[in-house]
Amino acid sequence: MDKMPKWADVALVPVVSLIIAALISAIVFVAVGQNPWEALKLMAYGAVGTSDFLGYTLFYATNFIFTGLAVAVAFHASLFNIGGEGQVLLGGLGAAIVVLFVPLPHWTLALIAGATAAAVFGALWVAIPAYLQARRGSHIVITTIMFNFMASGVLIYMLSGPLKPDGNMQIATAIFPEASHLPSLNDIARLFGSDLFGRSPVNISILIALLACVAVWALIWHTRLGYQIRALGRSESAAKYAGISAVNITMIALLISGGLAGMMAVNNTMGINTPQLVDNAAGGAGFIGIAVALMGRNHPVGIIIAALLFGALYQGGAELSAATSIPVQIVVVIQALVIMFTGALDEMVRAPIEKLFIRFGRSRAAGE
Amino acid sequence: MDFFTIVQLGDASVRMAIPLLLACLAGLFSERAGIFDIGLEGKMLAAAFLSAAVSYTSGSVWVGLLAGIGISVVLSIIHGIASITFKGNQLISGVAINFFAAGLTVVIAQGWFAQGGRTPSLPKEARFNDLDFPGALSRMRDKMQASPGMQFYSEFVSGHSILVYLGLLAVPLSWWILYQTRFGLRLRAVGEAPEAVDTAGISVVRLRFSAVVICGILCGIAGAYLSTAVQAGFTKDMTANRGFIALAALIFAKWRPWYALGACLLFGLFFAIDIRFSNIQLQVIWIMVLLLGCAAALTIYAVRREKIDVIVLGGFSAILAAVAFTALFATASADGISVFAALWETVKVPSQLIQSLPYLFVVVVLAGFVGKAVPPRAGGQPYVKER
Secondary structure (H helix, E strand, O other): OOOOOHHHHHHHHHHHHHHHHHHHHHHHHHHOOOOHHHHHHHHHHHHHOOHHHHHHHHHHHHHHHHHHHHHHHHHHOOOOOOOHHHHHHHHHHHHHHHHHHOOOOOHHHHHHHHHHHHHHHHHHHHHHHHHHHHHHOOOHHHHHHHHHHHHHHHHHHHHHOOOOOOOOOOOEOOOOOHHHOOOEHHHHHHHOOOOOOOOOOOEOHHHHHHHHHHHHHHHHHHOHHHHHHHHHHHOHHHHHHOOOOHHHHHHHHHHHHHHHHHHHHHHHHHOOOOOOOEOOOOOOHHHHHHHHHHHOOOOHHHHHHHHHHHHHHHHHHHHHHHHOOOOOOHHHHHHHHHHHHHHHOHHHHHHHHHHHHHHHHHHHHHHO | OOHHHHHHHHHHHHHHHHHHHHHHHHHHHHHHOOOOOOOHHHHHHHHHHHHHHHHHHHOOHHHHHHHHHHHHHHHHHHHHHHHHHOOOOHHHHHHHHHHHHHHHHHHHHHHHHOOOOOOOOOOHHHOOOOEOOOOOOOOHHHHHHOOHHHHHHHHHHOOEOHHHHHHHHHHHHHHHHHHHOHHHHHHHHHHHOHHHHHHOOOOHHHHHHHHHHHHHHHHHHHHHHHHHHHOOOOOOOOOOOHHHHHHHHHHHOOOOHHHHHHHHHHHHHHHHHHHHOOOOEEEHHHHHHHHHHHHHHHHHHHHOOOHHHHHHHHHHHHHHHHHHHHHHHHHHHHHOOOHHHHOOOEEEOOHHHHHHHHHHHHHHHHHOOOOOOOOOOOOOOOOOOOO
16 A cells, blocks of 8 residues: 655645635634634735835744754754743843953854854753753643743743843843844845845844754664654654653754744844843744644754744735734734644644555556 | 731732632643643633623623633633544643634734724622622621621621632532532543543543533633722733633642632732732741751752752752842842841832742642652543554
């Protein structure tokens, strides 16, 4: 009995899931008295209609690539890192501390130092849950959820106390020093006399995100560590039998995951138009990473595509809510549906498609 | 602190504990049957919205409660379909339900009432109001001057909405169902060894679905309590992580109903303390003793074990010590006094720390250093029938 071809597994199943999620979203639009087709057109225009909007879409996509990769690396080891949100916040704290207190003469140095600090802080924030999972068997999902709440406590404490500039009403750090501002893609475009991406904050860290994709791809499929991570994810007992230390690999996989999530902070603190750390810096990106990883089938290429899609959804949803009375939370609904259908209800979508392929394959074999 | 303050604190703890308790018992039924449910939060939120919306529209809070329970059960069944019928990942399904509820409640509330994602404020007759027991004092001034027994009766025993008493009754009821009925025995068995239940000729699927539906009903009551008894109407994200804290309480309670009551009252007390005493002061020396004590204990624990324990716990101890000394030196420099004098200074404990205590507590419990919590053995795994 043939299984279904690989292209159907990696492309057809997610696309069908996406279509189902879109259909249910359409019902929601109808329920709140909005024409779904009009809404879709508004969202598409809001996402890619102008070069400014496109820039915002890419900016959000950058965030989601980082968090998607973070979730995916952990997924490869069969671990569910739901703590991306907290790791992003701590990453932001790391980046902010370095950029604010270390005088960095040029943005390249700031980028390297900021990204390193963000990754280290993100990784440290997952270190305790990772250790507890590896050594004590405490469930990573519950501990990382708890660490998300504590992260926002830590951040609000830091932003309303030690890191708060005098005389500032906003719960945020001071604006980062001029020298550390990352160039936006618009700055680069203007060197060539174009005004591509306008005022949008999409910046140089999108290249870091793409580099991270390559690095994760190389790590997972072309290194011994990656092999060990995947082996552990497939079967812990088999991995142990092969001499792989489950404790060490669990720790390492989660630290990498936390580091990737933390690195997102470079984009949304140092890369934005007024570079500073604000209290809701993560903005749900840690959770969208789950949807992105599930839809992208934990592969960097899939994650890039899914991140672009969610970037468009996020930006399009914002424009939609500005133009109509539909609140921006519609994006969260769509995100939930995507998680549901590509994640939990995967089998519901997959089984009929698989059956179709098998029947089709058989009848062709019989006809020949 | 006088006696009346303690009574008031107890009263507030109970009020804060009830939604946690209902959600905790909901999770208990589900997880005892082997279905992990991190979607408690979403179900509560959906129920909070719909019960407020229907109470407002129909004018009857009981109809609202039913509607809240209804939507919560629907979400539960969706979770059941994903995790029982299609053997999907229960955690992912729970995450999806949380987001679904968080987004949809605001979208529908805006479409329905156009008040920025809220329901209108509920009039008194469309709410669960506080019941005053016979003879109980209701005016604050009378209570302050009454005898301790009367204070206890008027403030702590009387003066809650009916859902509070129902919530407290749910504890012995859950205990009775789980431990004294055949259904309860089977339900617990299906969470430990579904293959044995199946071999005995009892439907695993039906049992798990009934557990999930009970979970939905309890979450529905919890949500309705928030929007029709604690507050008069629904506001965005009004459950405020209570579903997750309930999960934490469930672990702390080791999946047992009476322990759940204790755990939820404890977490309720944390909230009550946070609301009542926003300004908790502590001498620096106690902060030092606490943090350095933890650091020392962890280090001692780690040195006799493997390298990884030394690295992680040692590093963590170093961070704790660094925080302790930072607090000390910061106090000293802020007041311009010597480090030794600063030890006896009192500083304000950050309210974020108090609010984080329940979460911190859970991590400590999960770590298994203080009484190990062992989840139901088949929890989180879909049951695949042998062929």
